[in-house]
Amino acid sequence: MDEQKSNCDENDSEPTRACALCNCVERSLHGQRELRHFGPSTDKPTLKPSASSLPQPGNDDLSSIGFSESSCLALLDDSGCWVHHWCAVWSEGVKQTDNEKLENVEKAVISGTQRLCDYCKKLGATIRCHAEGCSRFYHFPCSAASGSFQSMKHLALLCPQHIDKAEELGEESWCAVCDSSGELTDLLFCTSCGLHYHAACLEIGATPIQRAGWQCPECKVCQTCQPGEDSKMLVCDACDKGYHTFCLQPAMDSLPSDPWKCRRCRVCTECGVRGIALPGSAQWFDNYAICDDCQRDRTSVCCVCSTTVNPSAQCCCTLCH
Ligand SMILES: [Zn+2]
Ligand SMILES: [Zn+2]
Numbered sequence: 001m002d003e004q005k006s007n008c009d010e011n012d013s014e015p016t017r018a019c020a021l022c023n024c025v026e027r028s029l030h031g032q033r034e035l036r037h038f039g040p041s042t043d044k045p046t047l048k049p050s051a052s053s054l055p056q057p058g059n060d061d062l063s064s065i066g067f068s069e070s071s072c073l074a075l076l077d078d079s080g081c082w083v084h085h086w087c088a089v090w091s092e093g094v095k096q097t098d099n100e101k102l103e104n105v106e107k108a109v110i111s112g113t114q115r116l117c118d119y120c121k122k123l124g125a126t127i128r129c130h131a132e133g134c135s136r137f138y139h140f141p142c143s144a145a146s147g148s149f150q151s152m153k154h155l156a157l158l159c160p161q162h163i164d165k166a167e168e169l170g171e172e173s174w175c176a177v178c179d180s181s182g183e184l185t186d187l188l189f190c191t192s193c194g195l196h197y198h199a200a201c202l203e204i205g206a207t208p209i210q211r212a213g214w215q216c217p218e219c220k221v222c223q224t225c226q227p228g229e230d231s232k233m234l235v236c237d238a239c240d241k242g243y244h245t246f247c248l249q250p251a252m253d254s255l256p257s258d259p260w261k262c263r264r265c266r267v268c269t270e271c272g273v274r275g276i277a278l279p280g281s282a283q284w285f286d287n288y289a290i291c292d293d294c295q296r297d298r299t300s301v302c303c304v305c306s307t308t309v310n311p312s313a314q315c316c317c318t319l320c321h
């Protein structure tokens with residue numbers, strides 16, 4: 001069994017559900033929290049359900065967020081829709097009442113079918129920039145990926161063009177390490193506690209894949225087992241997500257001394273194969289940039305003279321031709 005399958009064991013009997021706003025499945029790396037069901041409303045258009053457009057679990061790199069025109073309407077059917085907690089709560093027009101009950105989520109889903117995300121340029125965007133007159137919308141994962149400022153207390157987003165207004169929030173825009181707002185564009189937003197940290201103060205990067213679903217050092221949980229033991233946490237060098245050494249397939253005995261990349265972040269620079277498509281036990285080279293097959297090609301040997309040939313050569317090297 002590979003790492004991906006073990007993530008989904010508990011849902012094996014149910015069909016794969018995806019969020020009607022961000023198009024990701026429940027277990028996503030982007031910090032949207034759990035999928036919640038929202039019942040049908042009376043003024044929704046009649047739409048045909050289509051199971052074929054559902055994304056597969058694990059397909060949650062940033063490029064799979066959002067909807068193209070055709071797949072967009074398939075997720076709304078007579079039985080309502082599924083939306084992640086944070087995707088719903090942050091949407092324009094959605095109101096939170098007692099007991100975490102949310103109103104107007106279906107309306108948000110319908111408006112999302114018409115709204116392009118300013119970051120990924122796909123449909124399903126419902127989180128609007130808080131600055132007056134700004135009409136930029138984002139998906140929840142794209143909010144962070146775009147480098148926008150997010151205030152969990154006010155559920156307000158400021159797009160990169162209006163990020164200066166975050167200073168007006170005072171302490172809420174301060175970095176938890178240096179106690180100042182400093183360089184606002186360098187702030188990372190923790191999707192669990194809402195605190196901000198300068199990437200520089202933590203000496204980590206601030207790439208879109210790191211920003212989306214980021215968890216601060218205090219909140220970081222294993223992406224495989226979720227809340228659990230704090231020990232033996234391995235942090236991916238590319239996406240900054242945490243994994244227990246013992247939750248990996250195959251498990252690792254100790255923390256490696258070299259930079260480590262999670263399977264989702266391993267991409268072969270030669271053939272483009274992704275780590276998620278290979279078994280967890282597959283070998284990688286050059287800091288997870290070359291897959292096993294391509295490494296073997298790199299070191300292939302001429303069948304005539306037995307010298308090492310370069311990957312583009314066929315069976316015989318140029319000397320033997
Ligand atoms: Zn979502
Ligand atoms: Zn987006």
Ligand SMILES: [Zn+2]
Pocket residue numbers: 129130131134135136158159160161162
């Ligand atoms: Zn704006």
Ligand SMILES: [Zn+2]
Pocket residue numbers: 175176177178179180182197198201
């Ligand atoms: Zn700082």
Ligand SMILES: [Zn+2]
Pocket residue numbers: 190191192193194195215216217218219220
């Ligand atoms: Zn946190």
Ligand SMILES: [Zn+2]
Pocket residue numbers: 222223224225226228243244246247
């Ligand atoms: Zn774990």
Ligand SMILES: [Zn+2]
Pocket residue numbers: 236237238239240241261262263264265
């Ligand atoms: Zn990663």
Ligand SMILES: [Zn+2]
Pocket residue numbers: 268269270271272273290291292293294295
């Ligand atoms: Zn390869």
